[in-house]
Amino acid sequence: MAWIAPAALQSGPAKTHAPAARPGVTRQLAAAYRHVREDIDAAMGRDPAAHSRVEMFLASSGLHAIWAYRVAHRIWARPGGKLLARLISQVVRAATGVEIHPGATIGQRFFIDHGMGVVIGETAEIGDDVMLYHGVTLGGRSLAKTKRHPTLGDRVTVGAGAKILGPITVGDDAQVGANSVVVKDVPAGAVAVGIPAQLRHKVEGLTPEELLDYHPAIWI
Numbered sequence: 052m053a054w055i056a057p058a059a060l061q062s063g064p065a066k067t068h069a070p071a072a073r074p075g076v077t078r079q080l081a082a083a084y085r086h087v088r089e090d091i092d093a094a095m096g097r098d099p100a101a102h103s104r105v106e107m108f109l110a111s112s113g114l115h116a117i118w119a120y121r122v123a124h125r126i127w128a129r130p131g132g133k134l135l136a137r138l139i140s141q142v143v144r145a146a147t148g149v150e151i152h153p154g155a156t157i158g159q160r161f162f163i164d165h166g167m168g169v170v171i172g173e174t175a176e177i178g179d180d181v182m183l184y185h186g187v188t189l190g191g192r193s194l195a196k197t198k199r200h201p202t203l204g205d206r207v208t209v210g211a212g213a214k215i216l217g218p219i220t221v222g223d224d225a226q227v228g229a230n231s232v233v234v235k236d237v238p239a240g241a242v243a244v245g246i247p248a249q250l251r252h253k254v255e256g257l258t259p260e261e262l263l264d265y266h267p268a269i270w271i
Contacts, residue, residue, distance in 0.1 A: 090114055093160040097182055113163030116149035123153035172200035184211035192217040
């Protein structure tokens with residue numbers, strides 16, 4: 052019987068077998084990178100005080116809060132992950148002043164300007180391209196373990212200090228004024244201002260700058 056030398060002793064260059072990249076991990080990293088770029092681009096477009104993407108990446112507490120939420124949300128969805136997810140959200144709240152429950156559902160290109168004092172409850176649902184200012188609460192009005200927080204459609208803007216309470220719906224392209232208290236549904240394209248919030252409809256054809264003058268309560 053011929054003796055066959057072990058591979059490590061055979062002459063010639065050693066054959067190395069580098070571990071193959073896991074396609075799933077590669078896709079996840081690529082998706083995370085894409086989402087970070089989209090978030091930064093959205094922040095640059097909505098924050099006139101932003102001077103560079105590097106600045107926003109390093110210094111925006113709103114972006115830091117949403118990125119940490121996305122990590123915690125993935126952990127929340129795993130069996131046995133809820134405690135760790137809540138602990139992550141508590142650390143982020145202490146670091147940024149933003150409290151986002153890891154059970155909330157949030158779309159893409161979400162931005163929180165200034166960040167401080169924002170609270171987003173467990174069953175809140177937020178669409179794409181939504182912007183919140185500081186002091187916003189997406190809260191509940193029930194102690195029942197059911198859908199108890201609001202649903203925001205796409206491209207919704209919520210002014211500083213506004214409170215949107217209960218399992219209500221704020222439609223696409225709606226705006227909620229600063230310090231308003233919203234407890235009823237807001238139709239798509241409407242403006243809700245006051246305590247309790249009263250509905251006004253947008254004026255077609257106005258630019259965002261003109262809407263700022265037309266409905267100043269949205270921002271102040």
